[in-house]
Amino acid sequence: xxxxxxxxxxxxxxxxxxxxLCQTCLAKRPYNLFHRANLYMRTQDVERSFGNKTTWDxxxxxxxxxxxVEFNEGVFSNGRDNRAFNRDVLDxxxxxxxxxxxxxxxxxxxKQNGATNYQFYYYFLEGYLQYSDRSDMIDNSVxxxxxxxxxxxxxxxxxxxxxFEELFDQFSENKxxxxxxxxxxxTPAELKEMLGEHxxxxxxxxxxxxxxxxxAEDSADEVLLIAHD
Ligand SMILES: C[S@@+](CC[C@H](N)C(=O)[O-])C[C@H]1O[C@@H](n2cnc3c(N)ncnc32)[C@H](O)[C@@H]1O
Numbered sequence: 217x218x219x220x221x222x223x224x225x226x227x228x229x230x231x232x233x234x235x236x237l238c239q240t241c242l243a244k245r246p247y248n249l250f251h252r253a254n255l256y257m258r259t260q261d262v263e264r265s266f267g268n269k270t271t272w273d274x275x276x277x278x279x280x281x282x283x284x285v286e287f288n289e290g291v292f293s294n295g296r297d298n299r300a301f302n303r304d305v306l307d308x309x310x311x312x313x314x315x316x317x318x319x320x321x322x323x324x325x326x327k328q329n330g331a332t333n334y335q336f337y338y339y340f341l342e343g344y345l346q347y348s349d350r351s352d353m354i355d356n357s358v359x360x361x362x363x364x365x366x367x368x369x370x371x372x373x374x375x376x377x378x379x380f381e382e383l384f385d386q387f388s389e390n391k392x393x394x395x396x397x398x399x400x401x402x403t404p405a406e407l408k409e410m411l412g413e414h415x416x417x418x419x420x421x422x423x424x425x426x427x428x429x430x431x432a433e434d435s436a437d438e439v440l441l442i443a444h445d
Contacts, residue, residue: 217280218347232291236283242414243271243279248341250360306369306382316390318383319391321370325401331371339363377402388414391444398422398437407441415443 221233241250271279301310305318324330335342339362343350355364369379380402384392392411396404404420411418421440 217342228291232284232287234345234355235287236280238345239283239287240276240279241341241344244276246267246272250337250362257389281294306379306386308386309387311387313390313392316387317393317395318387319395320380320383322397322400323370323373323376324397325403328397330401333365333368333371335365336362339365373401377406380407382415384410392442394441394443396439396441398439404439404441411443416445418443 217237221230221237224230224233242248310316321332321334323332343353343363346353350363353363354361369375381439392408392415394411396407398404400407402410408418408420419442419444422437423439
């Protein structure tokens with residue numbers, strides 16, 4: 217499928233097809249996880265009753281076609297010159313905006329290993345999309361054969377404070393809105409203080425929020441930090 221999509225002769229069609237392909241893979245994960253060596257659960261002939269069984273039972277083809285329609289429905293023009301980048305925010309070069317909205321991976325300080333490691337959660341898609349290079353990217357030391365993860369400050373308790381300092385310093389000339397969570401490390405109060413080094417006005421807006429896959433007990437508050445002069 218991946219190779220066939222590469223044959224489409226229009227870059228936007230290719231982008232929509234790759235997005236639909238990834239979304240289909242996401243929907244079909246058992247227990248919404250890629251990072252478990254649990255293929256046997258799919259191949260065993262037993263009665264199943266877990267959460268996303270209905271989605272799992274729908275064919276790959278069916279999901280793919282539905283997501284192609286959904287992605288196409290999201291295409292519109294706002295009449296402006298828009299650009300998207302896929303790169304490390306700390307590499308810079310993104311400073312020219314009126315308002316910078318940040319939604320960083322969050323490190324849950326209430327958990328023993330509270331990192332949100334996107335490379336770890338979504339390595340399957342990354343490897344699939346870079347199909348011809350994937351054999352050099354695999355970490356053969358782990359059973360799930362995930363991809364080798366680059367160390368990131370956002371998943372490291374000891375480096376995350378410096379990463380936020382660097383991020384806010386980089387956007388010190390911009391108005392900032394930062395999505396955050398009350399369980400995050402640094403704490404929202406600490407982030408407010410860091411933003412205060414660059415901005416005259418910093419305030420925190422809060423709203424109760426429950427993630428789709430969490431229970432009422434482990435829900436935490438989503439907050440928005442707003443910083444400007
Ligand atoms: C909380 S999610 C953002 C979700 C997004 N607001 C949305 O609604 O889809 C955090 C995002 O940060 C990205 N990310 C992680 N490390 C990054 C980095 N160093 N530079 C830029 N983006 C990064 C992840 O890939 C992930 O998409």
